[in-house]
Every structure is written in structure tokens, then in C-alpha cells.
Amino acid sequence: DTAVSQTPKYLVTQMGNDKSIKCEQNLGHDTMYWYKQDSKKFLKIMFSYNNKELIINETVPNRFSPKSPDKAHLNLHINSLELGDSAVYFCASSQDKGWEELFFGEGSRLTVL
């Protein structure tokens, strides 16, 4: 009964392809996030949604498009994949806007060849 679940866990694809990662949380939280972790383990926030509304949009190429169909789901679609997009993408959720604690999924490792 995973609290924050992401699919797929592993994704290997060619440059130029389009791919999506899905995230669902069953914690009843209002806010969801996407973080990118690079090969040096550095974690950087990409997007945050609160009740389906985009509230954080960091400097991310517009090839990345998040979508939140409801407050329990936040998907990440990536167009025209590049080598530099290879990373582990973490979904997270929190009550309100994250002042207390973020709950993370197990990550989705994307490898672009």
C-alpha cells in the first residue's frame, strides 16, 4: 500500500523520443512535486502543484510538461528527450505547501541513449 507511487521505475529510451512518468499519492495531500536527481545525487525541484494548480515552476526547459488531472496525480511528460535528461525523477507530496514534510516516491530512473 505505497503512499507515493511512480511508474515506470526504469525507463530507457532514445534521444528525440517522448516519454511520460506517472505519479499517484494516496495520502490525501494537497501538494505534489517533481524533483530531478542528477548523477551526482543533486536534487533540484522542477515543479509543484497545489490542488491541481501550478505553484512552482523552476527554470526547466519547456520540453517538460507536468499535468495534474486531480490532486492525487501528477504526471510528467518529456518531449524530444536529450542525453542530459538522464536522471532519477522523484515525485513527492505534502500536506499544504510542504512546511511539515515531503513524502517521496521511489524514483524513476530515466536513461536516454
Next chain:
Amino acid sequence: AQSVTQPDIHITVSEGASLELRCNYSYGATPYLFWYVQSPGQGLQLLLKYFSGDTLVQGIKGFEAEFKRSQSSFNLRKPSVHWSDAAEYFCAVNTDKLIFGTGTRLQVFP
């Protein structure tokens, strides 16, 4: 802008030894401070957090951290490390969004 610095990229300790992981933050007011742990192939789990009040906070797995305003630090400690503590540790600060430090990788030798 707020930032978090973890000066130690990699720390190795023997099982049973004490541990201190350093964290310094940069922010004008008192921030909300956190320590998260990431085991290999896993997501991040919250160890402990500081918002206000007692500057020594207790967390899970026997960890504690002390907030020192004068040093802008929030160091993580454990009196006796277990082999299962080997992981990546992240300090984080939350002002309007959660910002992570670069992490410290902890290795534990038997």
C-alpha cells in the same frame, strides 16, 4: 537566496562509532530545517525537522540534530552508527520551497 551547504561529500566510519554530518544554511530569518536519508535505490525519508523551540531535535533511527543560529548550522548526529545507516544524507531548508544540500554519502565499515 536561501542555500544549503553540506561540506562533506563522503564520510566513512566504523560500526559503533559516533557520527556528525555537517550542514550550514544561508537564509535571513529562521528557516524550517530538515534532514532526509536516501537508501540505495530508494526515495527520501524524513529523519527529523526543526521549526522552532528546543534547538536539539530528536528523530527516527536514533538520530538527533542541533540548530545553532549563531553558526547557521544544523548538524546531524548519532552516538553509535549501525551498518544499516549507510546511505546518502541530505540537509534541506524550506522557505517557499524545499531546497536540498548536495548530500553526504555515509559508508560504514564493520
